[in-house]
Structures are given as structure tokens and as C-alpha cells.
Amino acid sequence: MAAPHIPTPSDLPQSDPPALVEAKAELRRHLRALRAAAPAPGAAAALCRRMGEHVRAVLPPGACVAAVWPLPGEVDLRGLCAGLHEDGYGVLLPETPPRGQPLRFHRWCPEAVMHRGRFGTLHPDGPAARPDLVFVPLLGFDRRGFRLGYGGGYYDRTLAGLPGVPAVGFGLSAQEVPAVPVGPYDVPLPLIVTEREVIRV
Numbered sequence: 001m002a003a004p005h006i007p008t009p010s011d012l013p014q015s016d017p018p019a020l021v022e023a024k025a026e027l028r029r030h031l032r033a034l035r036a037a038a039p040a041p042g043a044a045a046a047l048c049r050r051m052g053e054h055v056r057a058v059l060p061p062g063a064c065v066a067a068v069w070p071l072p073g074e075v076d077l078r079g080l081c082a083g084l085h086e087d088g089y090g091v092l093l094p095e096t097p098p099r100g101q102p103l104r105f106h107r108w109c110p111e112a113v114m115h116r117g118r119f120g121t122l123h124p125d126g127p128a129a130r131p132d133l134v135f136v137p138l139l140g141f142d143r144r145g146f147r148l149g150y151g152g153g154y155y156d157r158t159l160a161g162l163p164g165v166p167a168v169g170f171g172l173s174a175q176e177v178p179a180v181p182v183g184p185y186d187v188p189l190p191l192i193v194t195e196r197e198v199i200r201v
């Protein structure tokens, strides 16, 4: 059997084709509107609980988990971050670099000084660190593990630079769609946690 073809930067276009960019933008608008409706009571707390259970099942204390500091409208992971920190896990949060670069992760603790970054994000002061697991925020997702974010391509680029590091998508079940439109850089997530289930692809 022929070896699978792994695309390299030299044979991939620099961005998605225009029709795909438009299809993703349209779905983002739809998902943002959907998200603006109040989520089911308890759904965010249930999602955070499942995410914490997943970390504790697959990683020993001392390991580093990359989460995100909430942007408006997103599930708030700050309680999860505090709980993991309390249990001895390293908690990392992303610094958002200029578009085209991968995210840089910094260690967070409850006393951390937070800096304002691009697109309204906040990240902790302090040294950069390598995660042992990356939680990936989802605006939308499908059962094949494909995801849609805010369109920066940040996570696709970041995960491409962290081979072997488990990536776990997270979102509310209301964010599931039949099929996310995908391009050459979109790599499916092996695992997605929602408030209802853990989807293994």
C-alpha cells in the first residue's frame, strides 16, 4: 500500500479557497446567532465537570493542560482551571500572536497577572510552556471531529506544531452541526467533550 500523502507547506495553498472561506463564514454567523440564545441550565457546569474528569483520567497531577480564558459568549472555564490548579496540574493559557503564527502557552495560577492580547483575549504573564493536552474551543463541530473556530486558523497551526500532544475539543451539544465544511488544513479532532458525552472519532 502506498504511504499516505502528508501535505507539506510547499504543496498546499496559503489559505482556503474563496468558496470554502464563505461557507465557513456563513456557518460561523449561524453558530454565533445560535449561541446567543441562553444555553440549557447547568450545561456549562456539566461540560466543565466532564472536561475535568477527562483530564484526571488521562493525566497525572503535574502534567500541563492548555485551556482558554473566556471570550464573551463562550463557556467559562475559569472554575475548571482553578480546580485543576488546586489538584496540582499545570494550567496553561494561550497568548494570541499575529495571524499566521501558532499560539504560545503560558502558565496560569490564581495570582497570575493577566495581559490584554489580540481580539480581546487575556493571557498570563510568565514563561512559555509546552502542554501535555490541549483543550480546543469549538464554535461548531461535527461527528467526524471537524471543528470551526473564529477563523484565525490558530488551533490548526498550533496543533500542527505539537505532534503527539492529545487535542480535546470542547463545546455544548447545541453547537453540533451535520458537517463542518473543511479545507486542506483542517485536521479532525480525535475526541470532543460536550456536556452530554465524550465523542470518540
Ligand SMILES: Nc1nc2c(c(=O)[nH]1)N(C=O)[C@@H](CNc1ccc(C(=O)N[C@@H](CCC(=O)O)C(=O)O)cc1)CN2
Pocket: 068, 069, 070, 071, 074, 094, 095, 096, 103, 119, 120, 121, 137, 149, 150, 151, 152, 153, 154, 155
Ligand atoms: N477563549 C478563547 N480564547 C482563544 C481562542 C478562542 O477561541 N477562545 N482562540 C481560538 O483560536 C485564540 C484566539 N483567536 C481568535 C481569533 C479571531 C478572533 C476574532 O476574529 N474576533 C473578532 C470578532 C469576534 C466576534 O464577532 O465576536 C474580532 O475581535 O474582531 C477572536 C479570537 C486563542 N484564544
Ligand SMILES: Nc1ncnc2c1ncn2[C@@H]1O[C@H](COP(=O)(O)OP(=O)(O)OP(=O)(O)O)[C@@H](O)[C@H]1O
Pocket: 014, 015, 016, 024, 147, 148, 149, 150, 151, 152, 153, 154, 155, 156, 157, 160, 183, 185, 186
Ligand atoms: N497549518 C496551517 N498552515 C497554513 N495555513 C493554515 C493552517 N491551518 C489553517 N490555515 C489557514 O488559516 C485560515 C483560517 O482557518 P480556519 O477557517 O479553519 O480557522 P478556524 O479553525 O475556524 O480558527 P481557529 O483555529 O483560530 O479557532 C484558512 O485559510 C486555513 O486554510
